[in-house]
Amino acid sequence: MDRRKALKNIGTGIGAIAVTPTVVGFFQSCQSAVSYTPVFVPQEDFGMLSSIMDLIIPSTDTPGAIELKLPEFIDAYADGVWNEDNKASFKEGWAAFKSAALEASGKANAGQLTAADWDAELAKHLKSGNPPAKGDLAAGFANQLRSLTVNAYKTNEFIGENVLAYAPVPGDYRGCVDLEETTGGKSWSL
Amino acid sequence: METQFDAIVVGTGISGGWAAKELCEKGLKTLVLERGRMIKHVEDYPTMNDDPWDYKTGDVITNETRKTQGKQSRTRYTTKESSKHFFVNDLDHPYNETNRFDWMRGYHVGGRSITWGRQSYRLTDFDFEANLKEGVAVDWPIRYKDIAPWYNYVEGYIGVSGQNVGLPQFPDGNYLKPMDMNCVEDHLQSSISKAYKDRILTIGRTAIITEGTKPGLGRMSCQYRARCMRGCPFGAYFSSVSSTLPAAEKTGNMTLRPNSIVHEVMYDADKKRATGVRVIDTETKEVIEFKAKVIFLCASTVASTSILMQSKSEAFPNGMGNASDQLGRNIMDHHLGVGASASTDDFQDKYYFGRRNNGIYIPRFRNIGGDTNQKDFLRGYGYQGGGSRGGWTSKVAEMGYGAQFKEEVLKPGNWSIGLGGFGEVLPYEDNRMTLNYEKLDQWGLPTVTFDATIKENERNMRKDMQQQAVEMLENAGFKNVRGYDGDYALGLGIHEMGTARMGHDPKTSVLNKHNQVHEVPNVFVTDGSSMTSAGNVNPSLTYMALTARAANHAVEELKKMNL
Numbered sequence: 001m002d003r004r005k006a007l008k009n010i011g012t013g014i015g016a017i018a019v020t021p022t023v024v025g026f027f028q029s030c031q032s033a034v035s036y037t038p039v040f041v042p043q044e045d046f047g048m049l050s051s052i053m054d055l056i057i058p059s060t061d062t063p064g065a066i067e068l069k070l071p072e073f074i075d076a077y078a079d080g081v082w083n084e085d086n087k088a089s090f091k092e093g094w095a096a097f098k099s100a101a102l103e104a105s106g107k108a109n110a111g112q113l114t115a116a117d118w119d120a121e122l123a124k125h126l127k128s129g130n131p132p133a134k135g136d137l138a139a140g141f142a143n144q145l146r147s148l149t150v151n152a153y154k155t156n157e158f159i160g161e162n163v164l165a166y167a168p169v170p171g172d173y174r175g176c177v178d179l180e181e182t183t184g185g186k187s188w189s190l
Numbered sequence: 191m192e193t194q195f196d197a198i199v200v201g202t203g204i205s206g207g208w209a210a211k212e213l214c215e216k217g218l219k220t221l222v223l224e225r226g227r228m229i230k231h232v233e234d235y236p237t238m239n240d241d242p243w244d245y246k247t248g249d250v251i252t253n254e255t256r257k258t259q260g261k262q263s264r265t266r267y268t269t270k271e272s273s274k275h276f277f278v279n280d281l282d283h284p285y286n287e288t289n290r291f292d293w294m295r296g297y298h299v300g301g302r303s304i305t306w307g308r309q310s311y312r313l314t315d316f317d318f319e320a321n322l323k324e325g326v327a328v329d330w331p332i333r334y335k336d337i338a339p340w341y342n343y344v345e346g347y348i349g350v351s352g353q354n355v356g357l358p359q360f361p362d363g364n365y366l367k368p369m370d371m372n373c374v375e376d377h378l379q380s381s382i383s384k385a386y387k388d389r390i391l392t393i394g395r396t397a398i399i400t401e402g403t404k405p406g407l408g409r410m411s412c413q414y415r416a417r418c419m420r421g422c423p424f425g426a427y428f429s430s431v432s433s434t435l436p437a438a439e440k441t442g443n444m445t446l447r448p449n450s451i452v453h454e455v456m457y458d459a460d461k462k463r464a465t466g467v468r469v470i471d472t473e474t475k476e477v478i479e480f481k482a483k484v485i486f487l488c489a490s491t492v493a494s495t496s497i498l499m500q501s502k503s504e505a506f507p508n509g510m511g512n513a514s515d516q517l518g519r520n521i522m523d524h525h526l527g528v529g530a531s532a533s534t535d536d537f538q539d540k541y542y543f544g545r546r547n548n549g550i551y552i553p554r555f556r557n558i559g560g561d562t563n564q565k566d567f568l569r570g571y572g573y574q575g576g577g578s579r580g581g582w583t584s585k586v587a588e589m590g591y592g593a594q595f596k597e598e599v600l601k602p603g604n605w606s607i608g609l610g611g612f613g614e615v616l617p618y619e620d621n622r623m624t625l626n627y628e629k630l631d632q633w634g635l636p637t638v639t640f641d642a643t644i645k646e647n648e649r650n651m652r653k654d655m656q657q658q659a660v661e662m663l664e665n666a667g668f669k670n671v672r673g674y675d676g677d678y679a680l681g682l683g684i685h686e687m688g689t690a691r692m693g694h695d696p697k698t699s700v701l702n703k704h705n706q707v708h709e710v711p712n713v714f715v716t717d718g719s720s721m722t723s724a725g726n727v728n729p730s731l732t733y734m735a736l737t738a739r740a741a742n743h744a745v746e747e748l749k750k751m752n753l
Contacts, residue, residue: 156243
């Protein structure tokens with residue numbers, strides 16, 4: 001169940017529903033990643049990819065990747081939009097990234113890798129200030145996953161309507177305006 | 191069912207809508223036939239208010255769509271979730287390609303007038319005289335003075351915003367106030383003015399209302415949502431369904447019949463006149479004959495030509511009006527997908543308000559006399575483009591990821607700008623479409639086969655198009671200037687035209703100077719098929735002007751009992 005859609009309906013439905021603890025509990029259970037069966041990413045990898053994405057876009061005073069269901073979005077996107085070549089190269093990159101992280105941690109299997117292990121591997125590729133070397137599959141994957149996560153983040157309904165500057169019907173066009181005055185420094189979501 | 195009318199219009203797109211309006215307003219009982227389904231303004235725009243997150247994977251082309259709209263997806267934009275329903279299913283509507291040809295179309299009331307690019311420019315005498323001067327193909331039977339009043343009339347009715355600039359190769363028009371340019375576009379405009387004597391940059395001329403209202407179904411000013419292709423609830427851009435068809439309807443003279451595939455124009459050899467059209471009703475599968483004194487084929491370039499080709503009789507064994515053997519030949523488009531892009535670190539404190547679904551325009555500056563004449567190619571090209579802010583800066587990328595990165599990616603990245611060329615394609619006799627009677631469609635009608643390619647003139651022009659774009663962006667001080675010459679095949683410009691050309695002589699052309707089939711004067715063809723050459727500007731405005739002009743002539747000739 002889509003939590004935002006459900007929340008939207010509250011208050012606009014017949015006689016606004018009082019949000020009792022039971023109802024809140026019901027929404028929270030909707031959020032858990034357990035209920036999602038990935039269509040592209042193997043089930044055993046989905047949790048790992050979710051935690052890496054949550055390092056890229058963590059929960060702060062606004063929701064992070066997992067809470068925004070960005071892993072679910074990317075999984076559906078890969079399945080529904082990518083061609084076979086795109087799919088294969090993502091899988092290849094992911095395998096390289098996973099084995100690089102394993103090697104660095106000295107652990108026996110991927111299931112034992114913690115957020116700290118993923119963080120160390122991500123930092124190696126994304127905080128060096130260097131673009132990925134050609135043929136470095138793990139670095140290429142880190143960059144790709146970051147792009148995908150940011151894209152999913154910026155096209156997310158909650159972020160698009162509440163965090164970015166949202167103007168579905170601007171009514172006017174002005175070509176050259178002050179950024180701070182116009183959107184408070186944020187991008188337009190549309 | 192009534193089967194006798196004064197006039198029949200085949201097609202409801204840009205041209206058909208205009209034929210319907212003009213003929214109905216002049217008092218003719220007019221049957222308007224459309225092969226596809228009914229579309230009503232606003233109520234049949236299901237995606238008009240959608241945000242990207244209303245689609246499971248965003249507003250993109252999905253694998254599911256590619257299965258049924260593989261060819262329609264070649265544009266990489268038309269079959270996104272928000273507009274795919276306005277383009278045909280390729281499995282239901284197949285065609286054949288000896289060489290790749292991108293035939294993009296929608297079968298519904300309004301046709302491509304719902305999804306068109308709205309850029310509206312006039313041809314000039316540089317275009318109308320070019321074939322004659324250069325000995326290419328045949329001479330246009332009209333000149334700018336013949337069509338100028340009709341451009342004026344059409345622009346005034348549909349609403350075109352733009353700036354008059356007083357260039358002979360880019361005539362002024364009857365425009366609503368121009369849209370604003372953003373700061374990088376302003377910058378490029380002044381840089382070009384300083385660096386070049388032979389060219390300017392101006393705001394695009396687009397069929398969007400920017401002030402006041404226009405006739406039709408409550409047409410009002412643009413709200414800058416940039417969702418035109420889905421149909422506009424404000425009727426701000428021109429389409430048949432918001433403007434011309436309602437005008438025709440209002441007269442009480444129009445009978446609009448969707449789900450009706452016209453496949454043949456019937457002919458009376460004794461009277462040397464067409465008598466009507468033969469239609470397949472796609473719902474009942476019935477074949478019906480409708481009769482009229484005058485017939486307007488406005489079904490689109492390929493479809494109108496295909497109808498004439500199928501209209502065979504003893505008098506016309508190779509198709510109606512095809513004594514010249516020119517029917518189906520000389521297919522043209524505008525070649526595009528070549529130009530340059532760049533970015534800048536400047537203007538970090540600037541942004542825009544609203545989404546302007548219009549770009550900037552650099553009018554033709556090649557082969558218009560003197561120093562502008564080129565050795566390597568004939569004709570010319572214009573650029574369309576625009577500036578925007580998106581993505582994230584390299585500064586943000588260095589933050590890597592995490593909490594601060596998450597904040598920073600919500601800020602707009604650097605400004606970027608692009609210039610894409612639109613070049614003239616010459617008419618070549620062996621660039622043609624034919625009918626394949628071995629491969630029939632679901633109605634038992636022949637399918638279309640395309641055999642056409644761009645040639646040396648276009649390839650040489652593309653080199654210049656890329657080089658000049660790079661040079662202008664470099665001169666303006668932009669960074670990361672990158673030229674490109676991408677994947678282009680004829681048709682990708684969605685400006686296919688020229689397969690039933692106008693001309694002076696029945697031996698070398700299909701239509702006369704009033705868009706009448708030389709041999710059958712009560713059949714008018716006023717869509718893109720009538721174009722004798724392509725010019726280098728977006729052609730829809732010309733189709734509208736030619737249609738209004740031809741309709742006026744048809745009514746005058748009817749009054750004189752000449753048809």
